[in-house]
Amino acid sequence: MLSSDLVILTAIAYVGLLFILAYISDARAKRGNSGFLSSPFVYTLSISVYCTSWTFYGAVGTAARDGLEFVAIYLGPTLVFVGWWFILRKLVRISHSQRITSVADLLSSRFGKSSRLAVLVTLIAVVSVTPYIALQLKAITSSIQAVSTATGAHGGHLAGLDEVQLAFSVATVMALFTILFGTRNVDAREQHHGVVAAIAFEAVVKLVAFIAVGIFVVFGLGGGFGKVFALAQDAGIDIHEKGAFGSRWVAVLVLSATAVICLPRQFQIAVVENSNEEHLRTAGWAFPTYLFLMSVFTVPIALYGLATRPADANPDMFILTLPMSAGNEWLALFAFIGGFSSATSMIIVAAIALSIMVSNHVIMPIALRRSANLEAAGDRGIARLLLLSRRISIATILFLGFVYFWMTGESDALAPIGLISFAGVAQFLPAMLAALYWRHATVHGAISGTLVGFVIWAWTMFLPSFESTSSAVRELVAQGPWGIAMLRPEALFGLDNLDPLVHSVFWTFLLNTTTLVCVSLATSQSALERIQATLFVDIFRRHPRAHPHILRGSATTDELFFVAERVLGWERARALFESSEIPRGEAASRLGVSSEFIAKLEREMASSIGAASAHVLLSKVVAGDSISLEEMMRIADETQQVIEYSHELEQKSLELRSIAHQLREANTLLEELHRQKDDFLSQVSHEVRTPMTSIRSFSEILLSDGGLNEAQRERFVSIIHQESVRLTKLLDEILDLSALEHGESDWVNCSIDAEKVLDRAIAVCEALARQKAVKVESVSRARTGPVYANADRLSQVFINIIANAVAHNDHPNPRVEITSRMTSETYVVEVCDNGPGIPKQYRKNIFDKFVRANPADDVSGPTSGLGLGLNISYNIVKRLNGKLELVDGRLPGACFRISLPLTTIEVANAKIEQPA
């Protein structure tokens, strides 16, 4: 029969094959030629690391002992993968965007990059998975024994190895393999292609081996499914389920569904090693199919074994012993290799996953805290430290597994460790679901919930598993600590009518979740937690431009490069800096670096050393992780200032606009004035020139012509005199006007009676009126006109108006009517005539300089005005705060109205003005 030598040599040859396969795959991937390796099917196959030797051998054993319970262990993962759209897709998306390296990193990153949570999760993972590794070692050793000694074939020098030595050798070789292919580089995102290829290959081997045995047993030996069941029934075996599916079925279903996400090795393969989210699409149906094929033959094999093998045969080893007893040794050897595959693949991946967790979350933080100055670490210091710590972790974990196996070797304590391990890592589930779906879960809630769950699990499940090895434990399980029955591990708080597994799952989940929820509600999140929570929960909803909490501050490029070099190595650090076009060296040493780049660097580093460590490390360099209140205030302040400034600008521009408008108006006015001045000058020169010419010519005649008679001479002299008077009058008026216009008031106002002034003015004009035979009559008169004015000036106005009315009246029966009255505030005088009136075109500007209503007037005539009189009157009245207007009077000719404020009002105004 098969010698131990042959079996062991086959196993060694198989491991050698794995080495070669891994090496080739690594080399191909390095050349960027991953091809088939990065296909979704390799990914799916590698996920089947879920099927360990516990399921390979144990499924048949479970089926033989407990019926269909093993199906629940496969159906849980099936449900999770069929529903990949919900949890798995979200996990993978988050892990890609946050560079998650392990399940501990995921939880720590979500809960504010908490180191404490990461350490706790790592601890739980190590405690619950190490016995699981021991279980694999045991499966390998017992399968070697089963396949080589079942027929009593001892011999060969390798057979001298006992169980312990075999297990030690296996552990050593596995450690070697894992270190060689699992710790080539520190970036967990650069996936372990070699390892994945080896795992996928092993997945094919174990599936083919199991199906081969199944077909051989069912169709070769049994003659079909129906016949196998019939055979079992004939042998007196109950082929039906013992009793109804109950709480244990539910518990196993829940635990296996949880385990396929929470087990560190499953998380590593399904989430971290996932290179493309789309691969889930294939894995969603392909992995359940794999599981289906893996379990289709389990029940018939178990039943056939029970029916044909002796009663004391170990049902766990049916898959080996059935082919052997049928004489098909090579098939048995193949089946052994299948079981060996499932054990080694689990050991390899679990060791990698655990070593990443231990080195990133336990060793790194300690190392970082201890070595304050990074210079001591040297070039690539952190990277090398990481690799070293990972290698040591792998060796330690496998050694621990071996020690566990060694200690419990003789007992059957390992048998239930599969489900115990599942229940242990299931304590991550509440925190994980909260991380993915509950925005307000806090780190305190996650830590306390997980811790409570872990403690209850250790008490109700882990501890009782030592019942068979330790009498103290047996005592404790039976009586409770210090005899307190309420605390008995398998009947906590008096709940003693449940299956121990159901009991433990119930209490751990209940207390874990309750604690998580209550503590989360009672505590509050830090800013970092809140930001991370949003990034996780809203991963599918989040705005593409939103970015995670970033370190802001004043790190220089040199400092950052220094850190990056030590974590990522010179090559990758340089590539990273160059791809972002960050200058380095002397010239750039003082330049600041954008927050976006620091965030990118942090993510990059997180993929090597975990989110928490990367955050701590960068915080050391980047001075002041100041998302502080002050910073917020400053930013808010700046914004406010900008707003104010722009407001100011707006106002300024408005002001400027109005000034421009005013300027334009002023300019128009100036142009108008300029034109007026020109007009004025030309008018004045014209007015002056006419009398000057006549004066000059008459005086020349007087000088040159001696033959003039007395009468002629007298006439000429009188003309000269007349013209001089006219000239003087003209100049006086101009001076007068100029004085008025410049506001040089050399006259004093006082309270006077305007009626008396009017009487006097009428009297003055009487001579002129009589000369022109104009009838001047006062129609209705006020009795008094108390105004505040200068009597001479006022009289000048009255005389001017009345004289104009008299002078320009060419009516055959000329008349001038003068009325005066008092209203409540003003004293009004109107002077109307029945002359030709003011033509329409002059009405608007009759008060302007040199405007004469009747240009046909004889300019040289002694009575003709110069066109300044009305203008002067207008200005005088204006200065007396009164009004001079042209109105429609009772007579057909012109009618001028002079209104002046009464004294009472005027005095009051003056009194108010004076103190100013």
Place this chain on the structure above:
Amino acid sequence: MIKNRPATEEDARKRAEAVFAIQVLGVLLLLPPLLNLFNTRTVVFGVPLEVLYLFLVWLLLIACAVIISSKMPKAPVNTQTEKKAASPELNR
């Protein structure tokens, strides 16, 4: 469901809801009250009914998964490879 048509928002929502319904249904089919309906010590084609039932439900779930995988919308492309920063901003 409509084939080969650009998925509208409502379409996508309905599909996600359908997937969720399949999940719930799958879980219910595999849990005790329904499960025990078939645990009646009956033999069909020589195989115990409960075994047949479990494996048929399993196949059904796999079939659903195939449909789901072919119907659900693709992930946006840029999640896998991060685009390089267009231009670095210097603080000062």
